[in-house]
Amino acid sequence: MGLDAIKRKGAAMGKQTAQIIKVNKYENPQMALNLISHICTASTDLELTPCFQPVYDLLNKQMKPDLDNYDLLNSDLIDDCFWKVIALEDELVSTMSSSLKIAVAGGYSAGKSSLLNYLTGIGDLLPTGVEPVSVVNTYLNCVFSPNKRLVIRGENLKDELVLLNDEVLACIQHSSKSKTYIANVLKKIVIDVSVRDKYLDGITFVDTPGYNNAVGQNESDREKAIEAMEKCDAIFWCIDVESGTITKNDLEMLKKVQDKPIVILYTKMDKKDVGAVRKIIQDTEKLCAKEFNKDKFPLAILSFSCVTRQLYATFNTTFSQIIQAVKTKSGSTMSLLSRYSGEIERLLMDEINASNEMIKDYEAKRLELVNDKQEWRKYYQDKKDENSASKGAVEEVILSNYNEIMGCADKRMDYFQKALEGWGEALDREAEWADKVGFFSDASDLSRRYSSAIDKFNKLCNSQANYQYYDEEFRTELYNEICTLYDDSLDKYKDVLKEFEDVYQTSIEGRKKEEELVKLLGKYRFQLVATLKDSYNRAVKAVKQHQEELQQIEREQDMNIFSAISGDDYGRFLSCFSQGVDLSVCNNGGFSPLTWAVRSGNNEMVKFFITHDADLSMKDKRGYNALETAAMCHYQDICEMLIEADRSLVYESQPLVKLAGMNTFTKWIAQYQ
Structure with missing residues (x-):
């Protein structure tokens, strides 16, 4: 079947054509995949962490070591503040201020x-x-x-x-x-x-x-x-x-x-x-x-x-x-700063308020213990005095008085001995006198009484030898044991008093520590907010500067459709259609975008024009359409593509056989022979 037998179709059959084509380049799968790759691998072009580094240093290098010595209501206080600053930084990057x-x-x-x-x-x-x-x-x-x-x-x-x-x-x-x-x-x-x-x-x-x-x-x-x-x-x-x-x-x-x-x-x-x-x-x-x-x-x-x-x-x-x-x-x-600094201040104020409540509790406990401690101290002192008096009485009975009694007994025997000896001497003198003068009528009775006294004295001495008593060493040990028992009985009262003293001291020390914490938190509260404000202001300046830099970025460096076709750059070719391409505009050689794509032999670009309903019969400034240009360049595959898309092009074009014979390259090369 010859070309003349091809039936006319296309515009005559109601086909809609476009003179201006505007297309989102990302409709192309490869361009979309390239975009996905860019999105997944790229990094944020604005880094605000250096602006907020003084805040992070204050939290980690100063506040954290200082506050580690105290019991906080929120053990994650530093971490919570840290994440608040990070959230502020992220939000500033995303939503400015x-x-x-x-x-x-x-x-x-x-x-x-x-x-x-x-x-x-x-x-x-x-x-x-x-x-x-x-x-x-x-x-x-x-x-x-x-x-x-x-x-x-x-x-x-x-x-x-x-x-x-x-x-x-x-x-x-x-x-x-x-x-x-x-x-x-x-x-x-x-x-x-x-x-x-x-x-x-x-x-x-x-x-x-x-x-x-x-x-x-x-x-x-x-x-x-x-x-x-x-x-x-x-x-x-x-x-x-x-x-x-x-x-x-x-x-x-x-x-x-x-x-x-x-x-x-x-x-x-x-x-x-x-x-x-x-x-x-x-x-x-x-x-x-x-x-x-x-x-x-x-x-x-x-x-x-x-x-x-x-x-x-x-x-x-x-x-x-x-x-x-x-x-x-x-x-x-x-503002964004006020909101986040307020949240951080609330975290610190929660700790300050909790410490103030603890201070009140410690003080109330201390006041409660004052009277109890004084009562137990008095009771302990009374018990101590009572035990001391009891130990004194025991010492007097077991040691002091016992020794005195033993001493008195020994002295009594000495006195008896001396009395007996004195009486014996007296009797001896009386007996001698009686012998001399005969004064006593019955000297034998006196002698008998004397002998009886000696017998009684000897019996007294013998009974003294069997008397039971305790020596001083034993009594001293016994006294020490009794004193130990008294001391042990006093220790339980002493322990109770010590417990009161310890709890009282703990209340004082606890209050002192909480007061130190309140003072420390108060200092850091103002210091942290002030540092955050300075960092935020630096970050805002950085964001504004970044915005100015982004404003200067040219989104497309080269939107020239003819340059993209000549460079065989399909990505840039698609980008040109983002703002729309007028197919009637021609380059210095008189080619339209479509005929230039045909002249360049780029099948993919020609196919793009066809699928986006370009007017394939439109003549460029040279007076040729796409099919005529393809015939002149001997591009069989492009000719077939164009004819398949719109067979009426055959009738709307100059004789294709004649155009195919216009081999400009043959004429050009002939000049060198």
């Missing part, structure tokens, strides 16, 4: 992204497709600085922030096209947004994943949404106005975070008339009145249209007033 985080949540196609695109003025940056695909939490840091560009970063599975471009957001929404799910390697996306409204300055909006209300559907997205809401200060709960009033599942989700300010916002208000919207809001108010306590009732229930920019509520309000009310109710008007 935002003072209020608002989670924008709701089901699939609830209009969350459209609302944020409108509020922040970022156009259609956040994907607004209705397909229920898994996404990641997206943090939008709002800064009132209209002249700055967007900066987009993603947190990978290593908690590292990686610089990304805006195409990544659309890629995540439509990842099914490339079959490479980039969302699986990202924990969150952080976008620094320059806002036009002053009231948004310092606010971070969190675009949470949508989820299916059906139980068991996309539980991972549901859990991500709940986790994000729990970490935020307030909630904007979005509901498609066409779905009617709030559902039971919506209410159950809101109850999980009812301790935070909640704003219920019906989106796509332009789809309903004002009367229907009013009824939906009123019905929602009635349902919420049944489900929530008065102090937990939503801060506002309203409806909004991103198309008409119309806001409706049962009371006159603006987004600016709503944001201010959220700030007031959440108490999140304080």
Whole structure:
């Protein structure tokens, strides 16, 4: 079958062609895989740890050694403070210095992204497709600085922030096209947004994943949404106005975070008339009145249209007033520094308050022991005096008086002996006298009495020899044993008194130690907060400088489609289509992007144009289309590819056989023969 027999098809049969092609490069699987590799291996381009190093040194090198000598209410005090500083550092990297985080949540196609695109003025940056695909939490840091560009970063599975471009957001929404799910390697996306409204300055909006209300559907997205809401200060709960009033599942989700300010916002208000919207809001108010306590009732229930920019509520309000009310109710008007320094101060104040309570307890115990200690000391002294008197009496009986009695007995015998001897001498003299003068009439009677006295004295001496008594050494030992018993009986009272003394002393020492701890904690409380403030200010400067540097980064160094084709760089070729490529624009040689791809013999690039519905019949400035160019270059495979895509090209082109004979290379080389 000749070429003339090929039937015409294509534009004549209603085929739609494109003159300008705009494509997300990450729809290409290889480009998406390259992006995944970049995300997984890259490291955070901003390091704030050196800024906070003085705080870490204060905690680890000074406070920890000093406080190790004391018993703290919270034994993990230093670690808790340490992690607070790390959290501050991480949040500063992620959210700059935002003072209020608002989670924008709701089901699939609830209009969350459209609302944020409108509020922040970022156009259609956040994907607004209705397909229920898994996404990641997206943090939008709002800064009132209209002249700055967007900066987009993603947190990978290593908690590292990686610089990304805006195409990544659309890629995540439509990842099914490339079959490479980039969302699986990202924990969150952080976008620094320059806002036009002053009231948004310092606010971070969190675009949470949508989820299916059906139980068991996309539980991972549901859990991500709940986790994000729990970490935020307030909630904007979005509901498609066409779905009617709030559902039971919506209410159950809101109850999980009812301790935070909640704003219920019906989106796509332009789809309903004002009367229907009013009824939906009123019905929602009635349902919420049944489900929530008065102090937990939503801060506002309203409806909004991103198309008409119309806001409706049962009371006159603006987004600016709503944001201010959220700030007031959440108490999140304080800065990031104030919040974390306040948390650290509370940790230290808890310890100080606990120590002050211990001081009171020790003092109360000491006062209680004062009287008891004095009573026991008096009782002990009385017992001691009583024992001393008893020991004195025993000593007098066993030692002193006993010796005196024994001495008296010995003296009595001496006196008897002397008396007897004296009496004997007297009798002897009387007997001599009687013999001489004969005075006594009966001298024999006197002699008899004398003999009787001697007998009695001898009996007395004999009876003295059998008398039972204890020597002094034995009595001394006995006395010492008795004294020991008295001392032992006193020791139990002494031990009780010592216990009182020890407890009393412990109370004094415990109070003294707690007072030292209070003084130490008070010193470190001010020192730590001051050091944290200095470190934070240095970190803020580093963040601002980093932001300025990121603003200077050119996202694409070379967006020239012809250069990409000439360099056979398919990645850069795809990047050119991120901003759109006009197929009618030609290079200096008169080639269009399509005919230049054909002229370069790049089958993959030509196939790209075909699959994206490029107008294959469009002539370049040379006057040739893609098929004509392929024929002239003798590219059979490209010719077949083009004809298969649109056989009508054969009829819309010059005779291909003639074009194939126009071998410019043969003419050019002939000049050298």
